[in-house]
Amino acid sequence: MKKIQMVDLKSQYNKIQEEVDTAVLNVIKSTQYINGPEVKDFQKELEVYMGVKHVIPCANGTDALQISMMALDLKAGDEVITSDFTYVATAETIALLGLTPVLVDVYADTYDINIEDLERAITSKTKAIVPVHLFGQSANMEAIMGLAKKYNLYVIEDTAQAIGCDYFFKDGSKQKVGTIGAIGCTSFFPSKNLGCYGDGGAIFTNNDDLAVKLRQIANHGQSRQYIHDKIGVNSRLDSMQAAVLRIKLRHLDNYSAKRNNAADYYDQAFENHSKVKIPVRVSFSNHVFHQYTLQLIGVDRNKMREFLSERGVPAMIYYPIPLHLQEAYKDPRYLKGAFPVTEKLCDVVLSLPMQTELDNEQLNFITSTVIDFLKNN
Ligand SMILES: *Cc1c(COP(=O)(O)O)cnc(C)c1O
16 A cells, blocks of 8 residues: 555656656746746636636745735734634734734634624724635635625635635525635645645735736835835745646646545545544535544544554644634733634544545545544544
8 A cells, every 4th residue: 555645745746747847847948937938827827717817926825815915005903804713824914914813713513714703803993804715615705705895894815725616606606716805815835735846826816906916016016127116025936836836737626526535435434423523515615625624522632643643644633723822823802712613623623634646545544544443442
């Protein structure tokens, strides 16, 4: 059996090696390492794939979030609401810009931001909501967009874990997540669903004015060469990463299907088990399974991880500590107990290997090892 990994980038690369090697070599030979034609080509191809008017490539997903907030001209003290159960980058960029992160609890089933709590958190200072499509499934965008309209707020979607995911509207139409709010952000970190071979990110918008601003901010606030209208940052997707991404984008739907195959296999193995809860799938979106995350019921998680690890099955905890209990984000408004659902989730979640290269032999080994442990614990 192939060694089981959380993410198997090597096997994935082997299948596209010739194409990728040629593309990367061509960039090297062209010497157009920055803003070469691949970047524009990838931008255009991603615009078509996403069904969005503008893609602004940038250096990583964290930059994408920061540039988005800069483009909305938010002022120090403005409040931006996001989920307590997310990767730190979401709140980090808010805080870094001197804005006030306002945290909201999530639904235990889906890890989505709790809509009632979200509405309660809105004040006269609130300017934006940053929903996170955690683990590969969409937040309830119709409800969120409804609140944004009602209170006149911007929505910046954190799509770092859900590129390719479709949102199904009540009227029967569908749209890629990341293209529904004013702005969407994604990451091409190697282990993300569309990962490059280094760092990369992109911003999405259908708004022409915002697109101009976003592009300008990502490029030193420059409107024309050496003319700087606003303070910006230096955030570029380099040509080699774009060349890799152009190839991988063509495989993205197939990658999502492979992740779904693995998830279905896990679901079948665990769905009737009393000690684990399988991921709940919402009706308003499909799932692209960035992570396959179980919730353990009365199980010693550390002991289980150790048992799995000794047998060659890695498992990870996304995320072990809620944002409001992190040293950097400590806030007298949010003491222990402030977000009980997130606090509980952080204690019971366990993510199994989830990637495009898992075969049935590995899936069988993973599921039977998990069940073995649960039988005696
Ligand atoms: C990965 C990730 C980011 C940050 O992306 P980077 O490219 O690593 O900067 C932001 N938000 C979420 C939810 C992520 O998973």
